[in-house]
Amino acid sequence: MALSQGYPIELERELILKDGSTVRIRPIRADDATRLQDLYNRLSRHTAYQRFFTIMKRLPPDWAKMLANVDYHRRLALVAEARAGTELELIGVGRYEPTDEKDTVEVAFVVQDGWQNRGLGTILFSNILQAAAARSFRRFRAYVLADNQRMLDLITRFTRVESRETAQAVTEIVFTLRPERVAAKT
Numbered sequence: 001m002a003l004s005q006g007y008p009i010e011l012e013r014e015l016i017l018k019d020g021s022t023v024r025i026r027p028i029r030a031d032d033a034t035r036l037q038d039l040y041n042r043l044s045r046h047t048a049y050q051r052f053f054t055i056m057k058r059l060p061p062d063w064a065k066m067l068a069n070v071d072y073h074r075r076l077a078l079v080a081e082a083r084a085g086t087e088l089e090l091i092g093v094g095r096y097e098p099t100d101e102k103d104t105v106e107v108a109f110v111v112q113d114g115w116q117n118r119g120l121g122t123i124l125f126s127n128i129l130q131a132a133a134a135r136s137f138r139r140f141r142a143y144v145l146a147d148n149q150r151m152l153d154l155i156t157r158f159t160r161v162e163s164r165e166t167a168q169a170v171t172e173i174v175f176t177l178r179p180e181r182v183a184a185k186t
Helices: 030-042 045-052 061-068 120-134 149-158 179-185
Strands: 013-016 022-027 076-084 087-098 104-111 139-145 159-167 170-177
Touching: 022 120, 030 061, 030 087, 045 104, 076 120, 087 120, 104 120, 120 149, 139 149, 149 159, 149 170
Parallel strands: 104 139
Antiparallel strands: 013 022, 022 076, 076 087, 087 104, 139 170, 159 170
């Protein structure tokens, strides 16, 4: 597989999760579109709803194509892969997307149900925030279902929350990296 120009190979890494499982984190590639659809098909209805705020029978191909095509600066996604037999399958995605504010990006991530509670969500969250910070983004925004306490706790545990508003069961939270987290990565 030929890598596209600008592909940030420095973001690739293999990790061992707290349960001993090995996963690979890497930037998304355009050829991951079909694999994103496969990942969506493996998500429970609850997990899919918490990520997309709607239930769809499948991830539409045009959405998958758009989500898999990033410029690695203004738009970036990191995928987590694990071995499933002889293949590597996507088991999680963390991403950021531009907002109307120059230094602010919107972040989101999802982890396949069977891979939750192993520390992978925290790793994806941390990695996507650090990648964004390395690209000069200083503020982050997330839209989280108000009852998604795990995600809200993760954000408040690892960042400095600037604002938090809930309307129609969705919480908009704006945050920055804590200074010690920025210093630890530089």
